[in-house]
Amino acid sequence: MSLRLPPPPFRHLSAAQSTAANTQIVVTRSYSSHSFIKFSVRNCSSETNTDSSRKLVMKVKEKLEKDYYSLPTGKNGRDDEELILWFLKDRRFSVEETISKLTKAIKWRQEFGVSQISEExxxxxxxxxxxxxxxxxxxxxxxxxxxxxxxxxxxxxxxxEDERLCVFLLEKALSSLPEGKEDILGIFDLRGFSLKNSDLKFLTFLFDVLYYYYPSRLGQVLFVDAPFVFQPIWQLAKPLVKSYASLVRFCSVDDVRKEYFTESTLPASFRH
Structure with missing residues (x-):
């Protein structure tokens, strides 16, 4: 004897229930001597998010092709989908804000000559x-x-010359990102720092580059063993470095040794 279940009654979903559309109930019917129905729940939010992101990437890509066709293509160009997605994330998936920030970044890379900077x-x-x-x-x-x-x-x-070294090293660090990782760690070893080393103009350049052209690539900044003379300089610099100020941690050499590296990966300058 097999059990036949009538189809569920049709009903309209309320607005609240519609928001649960990311979850699907999958019904499987087994036809055996003892027929039964198996229910399973599958969450489709990741698939939906991926599809939505993909659509936005293509929308930005098409707009750039139409309105900014003179921009370069290829790696770090207007059709680089990975780059577009990164800027979309940074701009919280606002297409217009992404286009505005991304076009400035691509133009800057072209004018600065990023691709021409070599180790030599x-x-x-x-x-x-x-x-x-x-x-x-x-x-x-x-x-x-x-x-x-x-x-x-x-x-x-x-x-x-200092600016070109800065950009070269940023590119080098980002090119060595492991699969699944998205940001880098910056360490300012402030031991021995004095007023003759202060360069507010260059510090501003560094954080401007990070904010506008390499957004969200700097995960944390360590200011290690900052001397007293550095404090007033930092107070002047804080408004200039924008949101990156919140990523800064003042710490000791011992903190670096214990919290950020193993014995085998510790930089040589922090071993003594």
Missing amino acids: SVRRVAATGKSYVHNCLDVNGRPVLIVVPSKHIPEMFSQS
Whole structure:
């Protein structure tokens, strides 16, 4: 004897019930000597979100092709779907805001000549050791960009040389992001810092670049062993670095050793 269930009565969904559309009830009927109905619940929110994101990416891509066709294409260009998605996330999926910010970023990359910066072209400035990408990830799997302000003498190199090194290292750090990771760790080793090393203009450039052209790529900033003389400089810089000020943590060398690296991945300069 088999059990036949009548079809459920049709009814309109209320507005509240419509919001639950991301969850589907899947009905499976087994035809055996003892027929039964199996119910399972499947959440489709991730699929829906992916579809929505994809549609928005294509919408931005089409608008850029139509209204900004002169912009370059390819990696980091107007048709780079990964780049478009990143800026959409940064702009909370507002198409107009994304287009505004993304077009400025692509134009800046073109004018600054980001793709032409090579290791050889920044070798002279990099030789000071004032900034470099660490060869190991931190405990959270993030690439690490280390800045040593005590080795920075503003008059030693031109502003443009320092800026090109900064962008080269950002590109290098981001190119080593592991699968599934999206941001990097910045460490300012402030041991030995003095007024002769202060460079508010360059610090402003750094955070402007991060805010406008590499949004949400800096996950955290560590100011390590900041001397007393650094405090008034930071108070002047805070309004200029915008929302990145909230990512800053003042900490000690010991904090870096214990919380951010293992014995084998700790940068050499923090071993003593």
